[in-house]
Amino acid sequence: MAVCARLCGGGQSRRCRRRQRPNQPDQSSDSDMDEEEEERIEGRRKSYGGGGPESGSLADLPPELLVEILSMLPGTALPDVALVCKRFRQIINTETIWRRRCVEEFGVMDDLRKMEVGGMSSYDLYVKLLHPYRHILGLWQPDIGPYGGLLNVVVDGLFVIGWMYLPPHDPRVEDPMRRRPLFRIHVWESKKATVECMYGHKGPHTGDIQTGKKDEFSTKCNQTDHHRMPGGRQEEFRTWLEEEWGRTLEEIFHEHMQELILMKFIYTSQYDNCLTYRRIYLPPAMPSDLLRPGLFKGTYGSHGLEIVMLSFRQTSARATKITGDPNVPAGQLTLDVDLSRPVVLPDLEQQRNIEELSRLVLEVQEEARREATQASGAAAGASGAAAGASGPAAGASDSRQPGPGIAATDHPEAQPFVLPVGVTARNDMYPRTCRRCFYGTGLIAGHGFTSPERTPGLFVLFDQDHFGFIWLELKSFSLYSRLTDHLAHAHAPNMEQFEAMLCNMQSWTS
Structure with missing residues (x-):
């Protein structure tokens, strides 16, 4: 605020401020250079017709220019600016400034002038409604x-x-x-x-x-x-x-x-x-995401349609329930997909065979278990190695890289897709082509979220707005379609806050 006061001519001059600090040590050469620069600036002001420290100040600008400048400040900063001087206080009462704050900060558009005709100002709208809520x-x-x-x-x-x-x-x-x-x-x-x-x-x-x-x-x-x-x-x-x-x-x-x-x-x-x-966030999008994260509507058998939030973490895709049912409540991780483990679909005839599809998925699951066991054993051996070793034992860390085509920018050619005979779906309107398939697990439980367990399944990416999951044990298929509504003020500030929110969601319903 002191800076603003000097700009509008209400503060002390430079020499007065220096006289108030007599006990300070001598200024360095850098300070001398600053003083010389100030003198040059003062000379420029006088060359344009100014006669003192007040001339050329911000407060001397034309009112319409001041309105334009101050309307760029956030509404929360304007009360402090109004304390600088009488002129600033008068300018900040201008309706144009508050109208712009309502539009830029809260998206209020067409109704402002109608509101003003009715006797309520944009200032009232901002201060008494938009800012408090x-x-x-x-x-x-x-x-x-x-x-x-x-x-x-x-x-x-x-x-x-x-x-x-x-x-x-x-x-x-x-x-x-x-x-x-x-x-x-x-x-x-x-x-x-x-x-x-x-x-x-x-x-x-x-x-x-x-x-x-x-x-x-x-x-x-x-x-x-x-x-x-x-x-x-x-x-x-x-x-x-x-x-x-x-x-x-x-x-x-x-x-x-x-x-x-x-x-x-x-x-x-x-x-x-x-x-x-309780507040929830949409996940931040990353360049490596398989598809744009967000909210999807999905079928859950006799439970009807539910809303899930699709998010990504390293090489996994996760679908968290926003709405739930008596078996698996809202907040639980309904799908957990390993994007480093793609599943190559056979031809259409073999796709119709549920046993063949189950064999492919279970082979990937067994491979994942073996690698996890080996990595666990190697890590245990490395922890018992003699001190001074230069690095972990071979195989102590998982060096697998994500499977090809994980990045959202990669668009492999679509391949034919059909549900196996015996797999139930709420309707037959699912896409008949898909882009990628991955091994994953789905969460199932008894009534009241009793005996929850993760069961293997197949995650099917159809396009940027649709994906599906085949629950092998249930012989059921869930189709998910993106929620396309524009949701303002909804994205997480960063990935850390989003991850913390997901943890809290699970604790709410556990």
Whole structure:
């Protein structure tokens, strides 16, 4: 701020500052050079007609130029700049500056001028809504038992809105995500931020948001009577389903029984009580990634469609559940793929034979076990070697390099693909060509996440937006399609924070 004060002419001159420091040792030659440079600068100011230290200062610039300069600063820095001098304080009250901050920091676009006509300024919007609630923007996972979920909090027009993302109806994995608003925040009345619950048949009503721990917040509805219907819970649930599916409960019950159970659980627990949300991040993308990481919708047999997050770590691809089911809850690592172990598919006739495909995958699994045993034994021998050895024993470290074609920039030619006879799939709309296949394991468990185990399978890369997994033990196929929605404020700042988040997700549901 002292620098700004000198620029606007409010600070002391250089010579006055030097007189205030008489006890300092003699300046070095570098300092003398600095003084000479200051004298040259002062001479230039006078040559342009200036008469003292105040002339040529930042505060002497035309107002429109000052507005342009100060509007480039982040909104959090502007209050400090306003303390420098009276002129800066007047300039910072300019609506143009705050309008630009709303647009550049939060993406508010077309509604600003309409808002200003209604009597609310961009300053009010920034200071009373966008800045105070910036910490809840981004992706969150609700604490709903094993089911999890995906909440995206965004700036939407003149609102901050929390959208719950639901997978498409089973088995339409290519359909877009379904969105439902859970809450919204605005500053319409009395220019004070107001939180509203958006669920129910009576329209928006009062709610509350509490931010306590870092990367966590809670929501609460203050008028749950707005969720009620005269016929009670059954009528509420039936009406909700008919609005959601466009069909009656009886028409969809037998076909989607498991999904209905999930929906009823979410319905009865989500909107009447206080819910807690924990922040999740999208993984950073690396040049070596097999495909662009992110969120995918995938089929899980009788459990319907679920959302997983695909990420990469060294030579492995991982799919972590964002939504879950009573067997394998949200937050668990559902797929773990070894990208250093490609599987070469046979011709189409042999692909139809489940025994042949199982043989190929199990051979790769056995090879991985042998190498792990050898590496473990070699490492144990190296640890007992005499002191002073120049390096580890041969074979003590795994020197395997990633298999060819792992980088996302490598696009091998597509090869025909068909599911083996006897492998079940929710529909036949999977791609008929693939690019690469790798050995991997999938997580299976009993009801309540009992007796979890990893079972071998085949990871199939179709293209940049689709992959699949054949669960050999279950004789089941899961198809995954990329979630293409633009998700602002969602990417992890770095890989370390993303890895820490994944560890926390597993602890939430363990």
